[in-house]
Amino acid sequence: MSRQTAGLISLGLLRELPASSLSPRVGRPHVPLDVDTRRHLACGVHIAVPFVTFSVVDLRGQVVAREQRPREGDAMTVLQMIIRHLPGFLARHATGSRVLGLGVVTGGRVDPELGLVVEHEPLDWRDVPVRAVLAAATGLPVHVDGHARALAQAEILFGDPRARRSLLHLFVGNVADAAFATDGSVHIGPNSAAGGIAHLRLADSDAHCRCGRSGCVQATLSERTLLRHAVGEGIISRPDLQDLLAAALGGDRRAVALFRDRLRVVGRLIALLVDMMDPEIVVLTEAATLFLPALRADLFAEISAYSRVCAEPERMVLPSSFGPDVLAVAAGAAVLDAVHRSPHSLLAGLTTPRPAAGAASPRRPATPLTRHGN
Template sequence: MLSLVAPPAFGRAAPPAEGGAAGLVLRAVLAGGPLTRTAVGRAIGLSPAAVSRHTADLIALGLLRELPPQGPPRSGRPQLPLDIDTRGHLAMGVHIGVPWLTFALLDLRGRVVAHERLPRQGDASDVLRVVRAHLPGFVARRSAGRPLLGLGVVTGGWVDSERGTVVEHGPLGWQDVPVRDVLAGATRLPVHLDSHARALAQAELLFGAGHGATELVHLFVGNVVDAAIATSGGVLRGRRSRAGDIGHLPVPGSTEPCPCGRTGCLQASVSERTLARRAHREGLLPAPDFDRLLALAGAGEPAALRLFEERLRLVAPAAELLLNMLNPEVLVVTEAGLAVAPGLAEHLHRRLAEHARPEAARLVTAGSFGVDVLAVAACAGVLDSAYRRPMELRTAPVAAWSGARVAAASTAH
């Protein structure tokens, strides 16, 4: 049997060291590349010798590559542009949702190389057993033998990243599940466990709407509703990684019962399950099925769009509260309707403009990753770690575990 009771934490782990100058070089090329070494030095204030030393290390690791000279030939040694090398390393991830498990591989620019999904069934032990069994075959089928940087595991609710534990996930019924310990033994790779709100905040800072920003708030609206706060370019976690728990904010006028015992909590009022039940009650669906409702909204069905507009109306006060409290450079709202029907963003902005300061409402944008959002979330922690601490990377060839260990993983208990 898998042990699914997490041990108590006695004190806090020391924060990981940042990547120093090598990380600065890598992030500069991500932000502005292709860049010459001279341009990298100007961007981050390093000497030519230091830039050359760090770029040599990053090229050797397969994180950067040199491109052919650009423009007409010049006398002297040519300046070769540097770019992120997306031909090699992959980040692997799993998003554990209420209806689905999403398996993903992303390249170093956060682009989805492959993804698959399976129905999520059973308790925590069942789910982690399925993840362990499916990962080797997924990687063998879809990675083309490229080396893996690590495994990201992302879900909603209260996720304690330091302990590697899902402390509480109400819709799944999970409590104190030591996800990192269970999956690290199956892959022999670093496992980065986080909440999907924080993971997507990291992804938005690296590759999306937060690109170039240091102060960002991310609001995730799904079956779980939570927020993530980025300040000085890093994501705030709070004590035991509980920062951003907004699911029980009161929604005026809502009578939706919440498992906490109250009525009108934000998460209960706007969750995907709640929306699907409303669509069924109104005769829009033969049974509560959020995926079918989302497809109708994407096809422009007016009744489906009205339900998503109502959902955003209920979400808007929470977004306004976050804007007023935190005053970020950008507030990103990840919500499924916005991904399939971009016109809904205008509805959200109108709702915010009714209450928030006009300039604040302009800071709100939809999530950057569309229908790939769960795949990106799954791998974001791995990529964030690579860009912050590139010299600490531990990579493992796919063949080291994906082939011979398939049978062992599929029979693991």
């Protein structure tokens, strides 16, 4: 243990805390340890339908910096924009730290092994070689993954400890994606298609889907559908989720009702998935769950009514651990997962980093790691 932790300390991944930070105890002396968030950072890019989010996150998954740019044009136009924006972004927010890699995440079907976005329907992307293009342009190790899976990994690393045993993560935005994990490992599948729920058929929906059928999960639940209804009912004048959230937060009952109706459908979907998988916990990344917490009661009621196994949805179903940071964390999570799994891979090409100027102490409490003194 001591040799391993000494190695991680010399890599700048762990640091020793003053002994006084632990209460005195009987037995061998302990040196408290903490993740060293000062020297290494992960860079992330989250590609969504309306915008691209650039982020810098530390080894605890805390967001250090974030910027957004509108997403415009086809896949290569977006990748070229990312290549132009990254150097300035890293100069502004990561100077003095070692950037461990670039995580790129998006919805739809993503093959992490090939670094390929296989299919993202709302973006109209097919077989986009994201890793090849961005690795060549940036010289950084590039990790590409689906955002539902990346967020599942982030929950396993930083969220409720039950997630390490088994977890279902559901993402509902412009795409609807799921990811599931057991024993700390997120299932990808031979076709990189695990968690693809977009075209599961919902019994009580007749929403027309691009696939030619109707009632598909994504067509029913997507933000596009939600915003189309909101504009159609005259609640908002343009299809913008922030506008609709502002209306709901401002007390517009029609806006609240739209979010509530969608959340009820999400509840029925969760009941279905929970009954199939029986996970320890479910993490839901969805706007109303995050920003209109009063509506969670409707979600729980629907799950209770439809699930055969979920007796206490309020204990089992949690909103994302990352709140409004969720896209920024998702992007960095692909890198952090690689680092936490194989920290010694950092030995390759190690340079001596300088601590970031003014690096803040971690916002979360120190991990309960201790090292036996010799």
